[in-house]
Amino acid sequence: MLADTLASLQPIDKTIADRVLAHLNRLTKPPGSLGRLESLAVTLATITGEAFPRVTPPGVLVFAADHGVAAEGVSAFPQAVTGQMVANFLAGGAAINVFARQIGARLEVIDVGVAAELPGQAPEFVDEKVRFGTANFVERDAMTRAEAERAVEVGIRAAKRAIEGGCRCLIVGEMGIANTTASSALLAVLTGEPVANLIGPGTGIPESRLSHKQAIIERAIRARAPDRQDPMDMLAKLGGLEIAAMTGAYLGGASRRLPLLVDGFIATVAALLACRLNPVVRDYLIFAHRSSEPGHVKALVALGGEPLLDLELRLGEGTGAALAFPLLTAATGMLADMATFEAAGVAGGEGT
Numbered sequence: 001m002l003a004d005t006l007a008s009l010q011p012i013d014k015t016i017a018d019r020v021l022a023h024l025n026r027l028t029k030p031p032g033s034l035g036r037l038e039s040l041a042v043t044l045a046t047i048t049g050e051a052f053p054r055v056t057p058p059g060v061l062v063f064a065a066d067h068g069v070a071a072e073g074v075s076a077f078p079q080a081v082t083g084q085m086v087a088n089f090l091a092g093g094a095a096i097n098v099f100a101r102q103i104g105a106r107l108e109v110i111d112v113g114v115a116a117e118l119p120g121q122a123p124e125f126v127d128e129k130v131r132f133g134t135a136n137f138v139e140r141d142a143m144t145r146a147e148a149e150r151a152v153e154v155g156i157r158a159a160k161r162a163i164e165g166g167c168r169c170l171i172v173g174e175m176g177i178a179n180t181t182a183s184s185a186l187l188a189v190l191t192g193e194p195v196a197n198l199i200g201p202g203t204g205i206p207e208s209r210l211s212h213k214q215a216i217i218e219r220a221i222r223a224r225a226p227d228r229q230d231p232m233d234m235l236a237k238l239g240g241l242e243i244a245a246m247t248g249a250y251l252g253g254a255s256r257r258l259p260l261l262v263d264g265f266i267a268t269v270a271a272l273l274a275c276r277l278n279p280v281v282r283d284y285l286i287f288a289h290r291s292s293e294p295g296h297v298k299a300l301v302a303l304g305g306e307p308l309l310d311l312e313l314r315l316g317e318g319t320g321a322a323l324a325f326p327l328l329t330a331a332t333g334m335l336a337d338m339a340t341f342e343a344a345g346v347a348g349g350e351g352t
């Protein structure tokens, strides 16, 4: 399924851009005056292949999994919080629930590898557990290559379910205590950037513990020695199951020409992995916000991404993407519903 998905990716339709730009310039506003909303409209048209794209309803996929490296004291919270937050997602009480409701999103919570049995009665819950958390990657590979591939395929399937359920835009989020450590390790290997430039407080470890987090990641990279040319090897050795699934969700969404609204640090690292598996994915990405986790800027630079918002968020779950989603509906609404100079009887100016 992974090979088929990678092979099925098609470049976006750039020919539509001129038509959309011409239409934008006929709308009752000085040309270009809606700034980045106009380029966003063009991007959405080229992604979907539609001159008047629709992005509603959005789908929010929250992948949850645990990390063996949590045992090293790299997070401010205990590992049990991952499973407890899944229960919170299913009860509707987390930040992503609130923001997903506000944008009319369809939410799914997928257990890819939480290190606990979860009851999973709720209709939004999907049990796709590949294993009970990763191994501590300071000591051994986080998972096998086969497990990493299975986790990527969990994400591909989730994207396809969302699309078959009618979703027109994908927001991919995560929950996994210690996943800023796994993401920083992956990003260091992906970019060659020193770990010191990538690490941050995550859930809020004190300054004094940052050097410990850095040392753990550096030791793990040395010990695991992942192949920098092989994203699946990186995921198997340093990954998280939810990060692998997010990578798969981007691949699955891009293969069906869906706009992919990328959340914060973890989500951008997963998107970068998807782009390394097939560079065509890059054209389907829209960057929602700049997280205050320091590594996020480096991940954005690696992808040439300019985020829509900077609200100093550092949560994950898909929250920043859900908050940016109304900008996408503003862009599509502008295209579809604004009057032209001609229809409104408004005189054009220079350049219209």
Ligand SMILES: Cc1cc2ncn([C@H]3O[C@H](COP(=O)(O)O)[C@@H](O)[C@H]3O)c2cc1C
Pocket: 074, 075, 076, 077, 081, 085, 174, 175, 176, 177, 178, 179, 180, 181, 201, 202, 203, 204, 205, 315, 316, 317
């Ligand atoms: C209550 C709570 C809710 C969260 N929602 C997202 N995260 C975020 O924080 C975690 C990553 O930070 P670190 O690497 O420092 O553990 C991930 O679970 C991420 O989704 C949360 C963290 C907590 C504690």
Ligand SMILES: O=C(O)c1cccnc1
Pocket: 180, 202, 203, 263, 264, 265, 266, 267, 291, 292, 293, 296, 313, 314, 315, 316, 317
């Ligand atoms: O930006 C993120 O995705 C993020 C930052 C800190 C903690 N968890 C997630």
